[in-house]
Amino acid sequence: MTTNQQQHQQRVAVVTGGSRGIGRAAARRLAEDGLAVVVNYARDAAAAEETVAAITGAGGRAVAVPADVAEEKEAAALFDRAETEFGGVDVVVNAAGRMTLSTVADLDLAALDAMHRTNIRGTFVIAQQAARRLRAGGSLVVFSTSVVGTQFPTYAAYAASKGAVEAMTLILARELRGRDVTVNAVAPGPTATDMFLSGKTPEQIDRLAKTPPLERLGTPDDIAAVVAFLASPAGHWVNGQVLRANGGMV
Known part of the structure; x- marks a missing residue:
């Protein structure tokens, strides 16, 4: 198979925030599933x-590309690189x-x-770049948080920002x-990521770990498996939904 044929046949993923945590786990899982990945x-x-x-x-194809996701020119360049590379x-x-x-208050x-x-x-x-560029059969997966539902104190601003993500999901679909x-x-x-664990005491972490009926924290790989399903042909009938991957929390 020539390089051009390989590029034409292989599916390609762009994963933002792919340097650590859930983004890194998602990038690795998608690569395991055979996708070329722009990290x-x-x-x-x-x-x-x-x-x-x-x-x-592990035998996959990947390239790292810097971009501030909130800067439209940098985001466009990120997608340009994906198209050029893969x-x-x-x-x-x-x-x-x-x-x-x-x-x-504070x-x-x-x-x-x-x-x-x-x-x-x-x-x-x-999402704007994805809407313009995703090929037929493609998938966009964005991230909210279960705190939109659990309503924990001190999470108001974060949950509000993720509530906005949920609001745009079905509309874009x-x-x-x-x-x-x-x-x-x-x-x-x-979920046991650096972002989640930062600033929390062992007691706080233990309390949160016991909140789901499964009585543990999620792992980045747990979340990556959900992402991989939604990105796969097997998950293609799921559309416009918010999946709360949280071990059984409200």
């Missing part, structure tokens, strides 16, 4: 290259995100603006009628 990162090039090395070391885009996973926890509004810029504007910018492209959101519960 996007904002700042940590070394971590992104570790993700790429894990994929290529021939097109079939799956987009927007795992880039930011979380700052505080009561409403939240620094600069932190609010930064979080909403990444979580709302960034999701919208990536309907806007893409006739394209054979799905749009879904995954809403993880407590």
